Amino acid sequence: MIEALIFDVFGTCVDWRNSVAREVAAVLPEVDAFAFADAWRGEYDPAMARVRAGNRGYIPLDDLHLENLHIVADRFGVELADPEALNRAWDKLDPWPDVVVGLNEIRRSRIVAPCSNGSIALITRMARNAGLPWDCVLGADLAHDYKPKPEVYRAACAALRLPPAKVMMVAAHNSDLRAARAQGLATGFVLRPQEHGAQQNTDLLAEDDWDIVAADFHELAARVAGQ
């Protein structure tokens, strides 16, 4: 019996690409806002990989986003009037249209919490802006490390005082679910074929026999209720 569902956030719950592009377009009309958003997000994995490798201790994602913004602005040859203001684009990501209704439905019977690489500060502000009804905020800040390191999934279960088998990790990314399953968590895959735009060629299907595979959070909620 699953007592809690923990969620990847960027891509799974919120549409970072359209949201960041909108914020970029508002202050940098001279650049291709989608190309800029993709490049900014593209620096995410390399920056976290350096943290995961232990080269620099734990740095909250807000700080990595700001460093990456400077890298990308240099590459695009643009001056930033207020980098910190633009960096707050990540606090203002829109949820996919099925997410708030689906989370509220699941929350009637289960604990729901984010398990993101975003900091508590970032995920809390995003939840207030987007209306995401989390019961508490878990994730990288608790483990002082980044997914897919095992410690992040284990710290989330420990914070809830639940064995991993009673916790389901929900993500639109097969790699996240593989790492969660390796720690004993149940797994739920939700398809987000437009996370990276119309040309997306990753995570277009469930690559393993995840416990639930759902087209969206409505189907996820129905499947959880039926368990």
Add this chain to the structure above:
Amino acid sequence: MIEALIFDVFGTCVDWRNSVAREVAAVLPEVDAFAFADAWRGEYDPAMARVRAGNRGYIPLDDLHLENLHIVADRFGVELADPEALNRAWDKLDPWPDVVVGLNEIRRSRIVAPCSNGSIALITRMARNAGLPWDCVLGADLAHDYKPKPEVYRAACAALRLPPAKVMMVAAHNSDLRAARAQGLATGFVLRPQEHGAQQNTDLLAEDDWDIVAADFHELAARVAGQ
């Protein structure tokens, strides 16, 4: 300008004494339920003091509550059929009647989060039972130490990425506010003259010039809105 209010929970937000006595009475009809609840809570400070002193590492409050329950049951000479079930009394504490309305009002303009010695697991389950609308759950689990140690207040501000001057600690206990003020936080005192029952002789008034002194969460919300 205060951007977040963080709250003591036991006594300040919830009426632990009547709630625990109710759960005790349901399974131990032979004991004085209020005396048992008071004795159980009476072991709280000594148990945390041993953790704060570093004698035994960080132990989540759920585990201390269970140890203390056995101590008190022995003292009262009663057998416990299911100690773990009774220990979940602490997940089911009723809010004081002004709390949910007041928190929802404050939350419209400020982040609201618990900063309790309760674990994330305990405070999350309590919030679901009591309808407490927290934006995220902060407190002892983040610092791996107990209030009034400075680390707990500092970890809460750090998790929100706010300087202490932009965070207000709200409590019904002068000692909690003294510790928070020493770390640079703003302070809000809410009077709870019945936390320990009709005979209460502590925290019956503000013992220092706290930034806000309020009779209840309605007054607290009004004062915060006026800042």
